[in-house]
Amino acid sequence: MNKSNCLVIGAGLLGRTLTLALAHQGHRVSLFEATQSDIPNAAAPVAAAMLAPLAESAITELNVVRMGQYSLERWPSLLQLLPQTVFFQRQGTLIVWHPADAGEAQRLSSLLQRNQALLPSLPAPQSLTGSDIGVLEPSLANRFERGLYLPQEGQLDNRELLSAQEAGLYNFQSQGHVQVHWQSPQNPEALYAQVCSGDMKPAHFWPDAPTWVIDCRGIGAKKEWTRVRGVRGEVVRVHAPEVSLSRPTRLIHPRYPIYIAPKENGVFVIGATEIESEDLSPSSVRSTLELLSAAYSVHPGFAEARVLEMNTQLRPTLPDNLPAIEVTQPHFMRINGLYRHGFMITPLVVDCALEWIQTQHTSLAQQVGLHISVNS
Ligand SMILES: Cc1cc2nc3c(=O)[nH]c(=O)nc-3n(C[C@H](O)[C@H](O)[C@H](O)COP(=O)(O)OP(=O)(O)OC[C@H]3O[C@@H](n4cnc5c(N)ncnc54)[C@H](O)[C@@H]3O)c2cc1C
Structure with missing residues (x-):
């Protein structure tokens, strides 16, 4: 499998889970978070973190219920790695x-x-x-x-999860695979422009690998992704x-x-x-x-x-109240709209993002009905 370099923006629930998943697959990652490690502006530390697909089926679509079913089975293996x-x-x-x-x-x-x-x-x-x-x-x-x-x-x-994920990030950091930057707000488009011009190349990145920018800012993405x-x-x-x-x-x-x-x-x-x-x-x-x-x-x-x-x-939400992955430019991905189901569906969303980054396939997303749009 080809290795990538990844710049992940936002160390909330999604950004942390994705960074760890990428690192476990052997990719090199820099993670940027606007605030400190207790992420006071994020939805994740406030949530109840219930994983209740059938209960939520009363107010959401069956695709999200399927994502919840998949993720319920997936969480134990993700937690075991922490x-x-x-x-x-x-x-x-x-x-x-x-x-x-x-x-x-x-x-x-x-x-x-x-x-x-x-x-x-x-x-x-x-x-x-x-x-x-x-x-x-x-x-x-x-x-x-x-x-x-x-x-x-x-x-x-949820709070134990976020702190265990933080410890997991530091383990990868000590091995030189991940770098975590707290209090480092970023604009993903500006970062992407720096990557394209060759100005952004962290020392721990693979020299000849493609570099992805992945926007996981939740409600923080609203200015650029105006539908959030x-x-x-x-x-x-x-x-x-x-x-x-x-x-x-x-x-x-x-x-x-x-x-x-x-x-x-x-x-x-x-x-x-x-x-x-x-x-x-x-x-x-x-x-x-x-x-x-x-x-x-x-x-x-x-x-x-x-x-x-x-x-x-605030729960980061798209107009249809469904999550979405968009690849708006080559090697530029943004993920948002986890709404009230972040904990319930994040393992599925992360696996779908990984599948695209590693293979450019969307078979898992198609199976469960997660929308991935690719601007080719
Ligand atoms: C009251 C409440 C109850 C909930 N209960 C549940 C529940 O029971 N079950 C469930 O599954 N879900 C629940 N949720 C939903 C869940 O918390 C969210 O879906 C999830 O946290 C969204 O994850 P995220 O990573 O997209 O966003 P967040 O967790 O909000 O993280 C986004 C991160 O991006 C950072 N950021 C923003 N801008 C920038 C920038 N420019 N540069 C760098 N970093 C930036 C932010 O500081 C933040 O840390 C609940 C939410 C709320 C508010």
């Missing part, structure tokens, strides 16, 4: 509702059954009685009359040692799908609002009240929880 342990589990998703929302629950249940029938490799959703819910989540015994269980759906700890927009999401992170939930739990809610995603050590992420706005101001009182009262209505133990953080971030 030098630190990352919490990852596939205990399924629980969906519950209060009696007033039974009509909406019926609609959702029919939709999920229809989608599972269209993608039969997905495990079928299971209807639960109140006592089934108590068996699955003893701390919710006698709280709900009915529920739904989506087996094998997953979740991971941000979709505001607010989440609350709490410490609730009195609550014990072993899997992401969604509450049917008239305005947003509210979830409670357990992390390790009694920490929960409660989210998320979804607002068509690029306003990055702190969470509104209304959103915070709705998220926290929804969590309290699921489990009264949240009353004594301590609020650790309230975060607002």
Whole structure:
């Protein structure tokens, strides 16, 4: 296989995962990030990191569900390559509702059954009685009359992942295969012009290999990729040692799908609002009240929880709410539109990008229906 040099711009979820995948394949990479390593402006550290293809099929297209299925199987092998342990589990998703929302629950249940029938490799959703819910989540015994269980759906700890990926990047850096540049905002087009003129050639790059520029800036790409927009999401992170939930739990809610995603050590992420706005101001009182009262209505133990953080971030989104890979010039690739599914689909998106860089084929992308456009 021919080796390439790669300049990856943006060290969020996508940029880190892609850089590591390229390095594992023997390519040489320089990674540029506008901020420091804790990436305070990125969506990735704020996310709940649920990997829930069937649950998300209620609001996305089946292609994205397929990408999620592929990625769920792929995450364990990617995590195994990292030098630190990352919490990852596939205990399924629980969906519950209060009696007033039974009509909406019926609609959702029919939709999920229809989608599972269209993608039969997905495990079928299971209807639960109140006592089934108590068996699955003893701390919710006698709280709900009915529920739904989506087996094998997953979740991971996003912050553990980002920090393990950072450690992985430093390992490659110490071997001379990767160079990481924090606090180094870049304009990919300007970098590409420098590559074409021969002015950009980092010392660790292969001397005679082609050099790719890959734009992974998420919402930061908006100025040049004008179709990218941000979709505001607010989440609350709490410490609730009195609550014990072993899997992401969604509450049917008239305005947003509210979830409670357990992390390790009694920490929960409660989210998320979804607002068509690029306003990055702190969470509104209304959103915070709705998220926290929804969590309290699921489990009264949240009353004594301590609020650790309230975060607002933008989900990088394209007009059709689908991810896209564009090769706009030879050796210039941009990837964006991971929207609310970054963790759910990144392994697939990265594998499709690698396939193009290494072979100029799109067979994997075609299999799952990921759009790759090539300007030849
Ligand atoms: C509230 C919320 C909840 C979410 N929950 C989930 C979930 O449960 N499951 C799921 O799958 N997904 C979830 N997501 C979505 C997920 O977080 C995103 O899809 C994912 O982070 C997008 O990855 P990215 O790398 O494209 O962008 P980001 O993670 O935002 O990273 C982009 C990076 O590019 C950098 N950058 C920008 N401009 C420049 C520049 N000029 N030069 C260099 N670097 C630059 C930024 O600083 C940033 O670090 C959620 C998102 C939000 C906001």
